[in-house]
Amino acid sequence: MSIIGCRNLNFSYKNRSIYNNFSLEINRGEVVGLLGKNGVGKSTFLNLLTGNLTPKSGEIFIFDTDIKHLSNDQKSKIGILYEGFVCYDYLKISQIHNLYRYFYQEKFKDDIFLDFLDKLKVDLKRYINTLSCGQKSQVVLALLLSINPEILILDDYSLGIDAGYRSLFLEYLKNYIKDKTKTILLTTHIVSNLDEILTKMVVLQNDKKPIIMDVKDFQQNFNGYLVDGDFRDENLNITSMLQINKNEKKIYGFFELNDKQKIKMDFEEAFLGLIGRY
Numbered sequence: 255m256s257i258i259g260c261r262n263l264n265f266s267y268k269n270r271s272i273y274n275n276f277s278l279e280i281n282r283g284e285v286v287g288l289l290g291k292n293g294v295g296k297s298t299f300l301n302l303l304t305g306n307l308t309p310k311s312g313e314i315f316i317f318d319t320d321i322k323h324l325s326n327d328q329k330s331k332i333g334i335l336y337e338g339f340v341c342y343d344y345l346k347i348s349q350i351h352n353l354y355r356y357f358y359q360e361k362f363k364d365d366i367f368l369d370f371l372d373k374l375k376v377d378l379k380r381y382i383n384t385l386s387c388g389q390k391s392q393v394v395l396a397l398l399l400s401i402n403p404e405i406l407i408l409d410d411y412s413l414g415i416d417a418g419y420r421s422l423f424l425e426y427l428k429n430y431i432k433d434k435t436k437t438i439l440l441t442t443h444i445v446s447n448l449d450e451i452l453t454k455m456v457v458l459q460n461d462k463k464p465i466i467m468d469v470k471d472f473q474q475n476f477n478g479y480l481v482d483g484d485f486r487d488e489n490l491n492i493t494s495m496l497q498i499n500k501n502e503k504k505i506y507g508f509f510e511l512n513d514k515q516k517i518k519m520d521f522e523e524a525f526l527g528l529i530g531r532y
């Protein structure tokens with residue numbers, strides 16, 4: 255049973271088609287990155303998934319249930335971070351904390367929230383609207399993790415947060431998914447170290463079919479090579495090319511070239527090799 259998915263999804267904004275017969279299955283325990291350049295349709299997918307937008311046609315399901323028919327109990331097991339985090343700006347951190355405790359009762363994990371807030375080092379009496387963008391993100395992410403949802407949907411979780419907090423949050427996420435009962439679907443523009451938690455990547459591309467693959471398969475089969483500046487091979491399916499100078503360039507793709515120098519790549523470089531740098 256897939257826990258999140260869509261079948262033959264079609265969606266357009268007026269005449270700009272974003273999804274064209276898009277199908278996706280995410281299983282329980284997977285951590286899926288919905289990735290791609292600005293404007294390819296990442297937030298749109300999350301908005302379709304959460305019912306904020308309605309598709310032209312196709313089915314969208316969560317917990318194997320059409321999203322139109324999700325029960326309140328099913329909804330309470332989903333934690334969503336919207337891009338730019340809609341948050342109760344006019345409340346103090348302590349008030350929003352109490353609100354969540356009251357609403358989620360024993361489901362709310364106080365220790366997780368307080369542990370995060372301790373690292374944030376701000377007074378709980380501060381109003382949310384007096385916090386910096388990154389601090390607001392930290393409060394919202396702490397609230398989300400504290401309700402311990404079965405499904406976590408994070409739209410651009412890295413917005414405004416610094417490298418230290420991002421790495422702390424990734425550590426928490428690793429712990430959160432350890433028993434393989436939780437599922438995460440996230441979008442982000444910061445892909446460095448993402449391979450530490452992602453199991454699957456869904457790479458959306460303008461006017462092209464999305465690439466859906468396991469991160470391990472991507473890392474094993476995607477290569478980059480340093481070649482001569484004038485290298486050409488019409489038979490190679492080169493996903494992107496980076497001219498370094500007149501005599502050298504890097505080429506990337508799902509191919510093996512035994513007579514060329516392979517580039518040692520981290521996930522970020524491989525990802526840029528896949529989608530191209532602009």
Ligand SMILES: Nc1ncnc2c1ncn2[C@@H]1O[C@H](COP(=O)(O)OP(=O)(O)OP(=O)(O)O)[C@@H](O)[C@H]1O
Nearest residue numbers: 267268270272290291292293294295296297298299
């Ligand atoms: N309400 C709207 N009306 C018309 N076009 C829209 C609307 N919302 C988004 N778009 C367009 O649809 C495309 C997909 O937008 P979306 O926000 O899903 O992209 P994204 O991949 O999340 O982008 P980013 O990485 O910049 O957050 C973009 O080209 C955007 O300009």
